[in-house]
Amino acid sequence: MFPDLADQLRAREQQGLRRFRQIVESPQASHVTIDGHDYLAFSSNDYLGLANHPDLIHSICEGAQHYGVGAGASHLINGHSTAHHILEETLAQFTGFPRALLFSTGYMANIGVVTALAGREDAIFADKLNHASLNDAALLSRAKFIRYSHLDLAALEQRLADSNARRKLVISDAVFSMEGDIAPIKQLIALCEKYHALLLLDDAHGFGVLGQQGRGSLFLPDSESVHSPNIVYMATLGKAAGVFGAFVAAQADVVETLIQSARSYIYTTATPPLLSHALLTSLKLIELDEWRREALLQNIAQLKNDLLSSCWKLLPSSTPIQPLLIGESHEAVRISRALRERGILVPAIRPPTVPRGKARLRISLSTTHQPHDILRLTQALNELTLDS
Template sequence: MTPSPTLDWLDAAAADRKARHLSRVLRPRTAGEGVIDLASNDYLGLGTHPEVVEGAIAATRRWGAGATGSRLVTGTTTDHQALQAELADFTGHPSALVFSSGYTANLGVVVALSGRGSLIVSDGGSHASLVDACRLSRARVVVVERGDVAAVERALAGRSEERALVVTDSVYSADGDLAPLTALHAACEGYGAVLLVDEAHGLGVRGAGGRGLVDELGLTRHENVVVTATLSKALGAQGGVVLTSERVRDHLVDTARTFIFDTGLAPASVGAARAALAVLRREPQRADRVLEVAEHLAAVTGADRPSSAVVSVILGDAERAYAASQRCAELGLRVGCFRPPSVPEGTARLRLTARADLSDADLSDACGVLTGVLADSRVPA
């Protein structure tokens, strides 16, 4: 392919990223590579669970490889319906609507519940999918500092719009801290707003048996609390879900563009998610094990005591964080490396994710690698 001068600006942009140690590289995994994984979001270890794999296989045999169309045409099967009912029952919500990913669930619900003439107050720690949803909404958007309830109240109190939506993660994805959901809900109640909570990192980890932080705090009974979650983290599958009242669900079916115009979730992912949810119901101790492993990792690395599966080891400099992650990989330990723009400048970090299926021996080996790498002179100070 002949390079086009029209796109020569890409070279300068790439050089700038490389100079700041912000270049990304795709590193394909291979089956059976034998590394200890502290980077994936498979918190409960269900992605390779035999029952979950068999659930995917059985659904594929029953329905085929793809959903064949959008949810409103041919993309809804009886398995989709069953998964929605099971997710709603597990989390304590009246209704559920499954999307093709957590990203599309957030895009769909935020846009459908806002629009021109409404206000969105967005927490500064929100996931990129919520940020993008706000940009697409055509609403007036006010971004507040992470967890700043007073700023949320000021934005709601000073609004001229009739409708308002407050959006936040329940568990902030970069460091695993918990959002002040109870206080945020009180602010929404006081000023007539809806609270949208992304439980991507809360489902399967927080709450009784992994039912999520919203359930743990007793907020599921309020219709003005709408929850989204992903099926690709603790449940080890793929897809997203909105958990809400029946009338909000009906509104989404009629108006959420990422539901109406996107191909439905593949049968294999539906089958896997249903099987994973069944395992979690039977083995609720998996959620407790995740937090136990996270606390152990935090103690070894000097990180703050974790509130979720995520343990954030802040190293500051992007070059140092990248070098540390590479050294871990050389020693058979896969860890996450978060650099700007995923995190603020000067806060590059190793992001460790605890797993319920990590054996005591593997945990000990992982801690040994982390201790050595963080003290390694080859990792820039």
């Protein structure tokens, strides 16, 4: 009926860009089962190893007993439960903001924040390597969309100074999901304060992993302005936190504006309360289990050291996201498949997710990876280096 769709799919496959889903038959962990085969996995955002933690499983069961399964309605109708409310208050306190608001996903949170805070008379300033959800949100807002080169603060300042927009909104990843590097948060805050702009900081990959007690990128030693009223902070709860969902933390007026105007919050069923109940346990583990972050640092150091002689270079990253730059899409796919044949899962990331000519393997490390797991990966990569 639509032959052009088939042509598009064939072209995508010929370019090495077609994606395929795989069915995981086991809990999320450093070792998973797919189609009856066991794999060592470096492909998950479960950075702290909480996705299958027994305390969280117990909390889910406890939450189901107390709250049932589904929320049954949107937050503004009849779906905002005690569990949601307690979690929001706990997240606000944990991150140091006056209020927090739960969203179903990070994508929906970014869409909701940007479209509620910016419109036709406004301007949005975005790092060119931001997550797709931030870009899509900017386009949906109908504000003027101004992008600057990755981490180029001089270019950002010039664009802010030149703008006469009614409201200015800077949007940036805190940890860039395909690069693994960290935004210069303190400097971004200073620019936003100087030019009276809001800063939406997407800390999906920093929350739980970075900062004092895992409180996120705002709690890194060089990010000292956590209480700036210019910040709108977003983090997800399905990565390091091990469960599902997202939240936005900000000043009270900002959060109240989102409750009244963020369409991706208003017009959707609330997440199951049992998830919020389990996330209270997750936050305790994040706060208390410092050994998890220490283990991550050790794993990162080992990976970097073991790949020093590789012809493929790791991009500069101090986070669990360790991108190994390959170059061409077909080559990245070939290496990923060769690793899979050795029982190791590392995804190949290709355009349009990353720029053309910069396809890579995205190695995601977890607390649950053991030294021998990382050695197995690096030995396989070094063997493939010799075969190239």
